[in-house]
Amino acid sequence: MASTPAPAPTQRNAGIDLVRVLMTMLVILHDTAIVYGGSGGWFWRQEPNASNPLLVMFNAVNQSYFMGLFFLLAGYYTPASFDRKGGGRYLADRWIRxxxxxxxxxxxxxxxxxxxxxxxxxxxxxxxxxxxIVGGTHGPGPLWFALALLIFAHAYALLRRAGAFPPGGRTAAALPRPWTLLLAMIGIGLVAFAVRLVIPVGHEVLWLQLGYFPGYILLFLAGIAAAPHRLLERIALRTALPWLAVAVLAIATLPVVIVVHGAAGGFEGGWNGNALYYALWEPFVATGVILKLFAWATVPARRLGPLGRWCAANAFGAFIVHPPVVVALSRGAATMPAAPWVKFVGVSAAACIGAFVVAAALRAIPGVRRVL
Structure with a gap:
């Protein structure tokens, strides 16, 4: 596959920072959509679960790639962090951050x-x-992602010590060939289908939906392999566009499958056609969208202005604090005489602004910036 030249080793990519900001905002929109009829678990709803077909589609497409992209980036920055800090400091930093x-x-x-x-x-x-706080129900909420990354970090450190990730070894100097990528997409879809026979989507083990983790693990490992040659920063637009076309076609099939084969079994898992379709559908959508996002992000002229740098600095904090912000705003809007889709747009916009502002305020507290 074609790719652009590798950037300088110490060059920070403004486009990737922008992708992190956009994906954080998408997480906020995703959870707000659940309030107004999308699909998924959340703290408070105005409309019944999965009652709005458009928001259900919106959530399904998001789920196919946005958290996987975060795992890809986490893997991408792992080898350099480990090499720079050493195993002990690397794990200590993971526990702090x-x-x-x-x-x-x-x-x-x-x-x-x-x-x-x-x-x-x-x-x-x-x-x-x-x-x-004293005796109520507790949980990680969206910080299940942090829990998973801690597990991945410890696994990486153990495997690195065992020699599974030698410096300079098992790395990718170029993107996989189309047939290799296609086989990987089919393979990970089949693995996800098999896992969901035992642990369907929506079922948690230690707060983790393991039905999604075959893709998350693969993308984390792909990020590690891509890191030495800065491969994610070299994806050419002409490489991404055919896979984006595949993703668009896959997305277009979802409403048809829902309507025509709605009685063919649950999409969340089981030995049925819908579960197999959904498990294969996700990697086909994710591959095209992720490749296109990186091709767009890594255009050499991509820059961050003052607002973009502020958002990038506060993105992780906004991810952490967005649940109480979304719930407070959506509850406040509950009595407003407006259609659910209007509230979705308004609350989403306000929640994005509010979460980033709250995160910036927290980071102004001495010592907090070391964590956030």
Whole structure:
């Protein structure tokens, strides 16, 4: 596959920073869509689950690639971080950057979000929040991603110590050939189908939906392999466009399959045609969208202005704090006389702004910037 020349080893890619910002905003839109009839689990809803076909489609397409892209980037930056810090410092840094936010969400922000969803006023909110911290239900929320990355980081460190990832070994100097990529997409879809026979989508093991993890693991490993030659920053547009066309065609089949084969079994898993279709559909969509995003991001002229740099600095913090922001705004909009899709647009925009502002305020606290 064609690719552009490798960037300088120390050059930071503004386009990739911009992709991280856009994907963080997409996470916020994704969760807001659940409030108004999309599909998935969330803290509070105005409309029934999966009651809006357009938002269900929106969530399905997002799910096919956006978290996988985060895992790809995490793998991409792992070897350099490990080489620079060494195994002990690398793992210690992972616990600071991932473990502390995970604990903060688990014990503080999760009870806060639940309290916002259920409270009838400020006093009730504070009471419920306090009770939730002390003895309520806790969970990682979207920080399941941090939990997974901690597991991946420890696995990488162990395998690196065992010699499975020698410096300069098992790396990709060029993108896979089309047939190799196609076989990988089919293979990972079949593995996901097999996993979902046992653990369907929507079922969690230690807060992790393992039905999605075959793709996440593959993309994390792909990021590691691509890192030494900065391969994600060399994807040419002419390479990405055919795969984007495949992704668009795959997306177009989803509503047809839902309508025509709606009674052929659950998409979430099981020995049926719908589950097999969905497991294969995801990598075909993800490959085209991810390649196109990196081809767009790594245009040499791509730059970040002051606002873009501010957003990039606060993206991880916005990812962490967005659940209470989304729930507070959507509950506040519940009594407004507007159609659900209008509220989705308005609340999504306000939540994106609010989450980034809250993250920036937290990062202004001494010591917090070391974590966020």
């Amino acid at each position: 991932l473990g502390l936010p995970l604990l903060a969400f688990f014990f503080v922000l999760f009870p806060l979000t639940v309290a916002i969803a259920d409270a009838t006023g400020w006093e009730d909110l504070l009471r419920r929040w306090g009770q939730g």
